[in-house]
Amino acid sequence: MTAHRQHLDRLWQRGREFLGSDVAVMGGAMAWVSERTLVSAISNAGGFGVIASGSMPPEVLREEIRGTRALTDRPFGVNLITLHPQLDALMRVCLEEKVGHVVLAGGLPPGGAIRTLKEGGARVMCFAPALVLAKKLIRSGVDALVIEGAEAGGHIGPVSTSVLAQEILPEVGHEVPVFVAGGIGRGEAILSYLEMGAAGVQLGTRFVCATECRAHPRFKQAFIRAGARDAVLSSAVDTRFPVIPVRALQNEGTRRFQEKQHEVIARFDRGELDQKEAQLEIEHFWAGALRRAVVEGDVETGSLMAGQSVGMVTREQPTAEIIADLVDQALAALRRRDPASE
Ligand SMILES: Cc1cc2nc3c(=O)[nH]c(=O)nc-3n(C[C@H](O)[C@H](O)[C@H](O)COP(=O)(O)O)c2cc1C
Numbered sequence: 001m002t003a004h005r006q007h008l009d010r011l012w013q014r015g016r017e018f019l020g021s022d023v024a025v026m027g028g029a030m031a032w033v034s035e036r037t038l039v040s041a042i043s044n045a046g047g048f049g050v051i052a053s054g055s056m057p058p059e060v061l062r063e064e065i066r067g068t069r070a071l072t073d074r075p076f077g078v079n080l081i082t083l084h085p086q087l088d089a090l091m092r093v094c095l096e097e098k099v100g101h102v103v104l105a106g107g108l109p110p111g112g113a114i115r116t117l118k119e120g121g122a123r124v125m126c127f128a129p130a131l132v133l134a135k136k137l138i139r140s141g142v143d144a145l146v147i148e149g150a151e152a153g154g155h156i157g158p159v160s161t162s163v164l165a166q167e168i169l170p171e172v173g174h175e176v177p178v179f180v181a182g183g184i185g186r187g188e189a190i191l192s193y194l195e196m197g198a199a200g201v202q203l204g205t206r207f208v209c210a211t212e213c214r215a216h217p218r219f220k221q222a223f224i225r226a227g228a229r230d231a232v233l234s235s236a237v238d239t240r241f242p243v244i245p246v247r248a249l250q251n252e253g254t255r256r257f258q259e260k261q262h263e264v265i266a267r268f269d270r271g272e273l274d275q276k277e278a279q280l281e282i283e284h285f286w287a288g289a290l291r292r293a294v295v296e297g298d299v300e301t302g303s304l305m306a307g308q309s310v311g312m313v314t315r316e317q318p319t320a321e322i323i324a325d326l327v328d329q330a331l332a333a334l335r336r337r338d339p340a341s342e
Helices: 003-011 013-019 036-044 058-071 087-096 113-119 131-139 161-172 187-195 217-225 252-269 275-284 289-294 308-312 319-337
Strands: 025-027 048-052 076-081 101-105 123-127 144-148 178-181 200-203 231-234 246-249
Touching (some): 003 013, 013 200, 025 036, 036 319, 048 058, 048 101, 076 087, 113 123, 131 144, 131 161, 144 161, 161 178, 187 200
Parallel strands (some): 025 200, 076 101, 144 178
Antiparallel strands (some): 231 246
């Protein structure tokens, strides 16, 4: 092992120990994308795959966990959406199936969820969108945090990864392992977040075009063609009708969403809809749209959730090669700084 590799391994040692993986790179859960083949491929390549449970009912999740375990004996995690109406049953499935790490996403976890999971033997990770919430989650007993900046694909907060990292890592990076996500496409960026005190990183967009990823070929093609500026934010057009901002590739669907909001709000202003009906109609616009794009390949009107790092996705590649490239890029950066200590 080279001196540079030893240095890198020291930098992400806490993350590796926490995850039980060779490299502290998590494959961020992506609904419909992060199923057994991609998750196991990431874990088998030395990273840490995470199943996206999305809207799965509990027994489907159980099958996915078992299916993943049949493909890897390395550790992997499960991502649960806290707004899921069957969250308790999903947590029970994770504990019964002895999932080592559960990532709670989609808002602060309901009271007791962290304790239930920990008492059941799982390690719990949560997303911290701001420093005060990071501290609150640590007080609630969370084992590790993910901080995800606005560069990321999917549902996002307003603050960039670089700012979140500066605000949160120096304050709580020594208390629990913190994994940085959003906009990471290369190893040099991984190295710099580790040097800022991160325990590891989480990447989503970069893994979509992994050979083992079962996303539809048209979904992958859209990623390969797109540049950073194509991954845009779709947000509310009127503050009276808030929507959770989503970063996705611009397409007919994102254009129609703008029109839809204007149309619904005009009907509300004319008194044809009440507030709740209008809000629901806006929210329902994207129902099933990610599945349509990922599974059926409807890249025109489906949701092409993608982060700005999509510009660094240039071809389909085996998962192991993607992870090896990230590690090589981090090592090359160390080598450039200090060529003598090879
Ligand atoms: C298509 C897609 C679907 C996603 N679905 C989820 C999800 O179900 N749960 C979740 O916590 N994060 C989800 N994310 C976020 C990823 O887990 C990860 O944090 C993010 O992609 C990291 O930023 P990056 O895209 O810049 O690498 C999704 C991201 C994408 C691109």
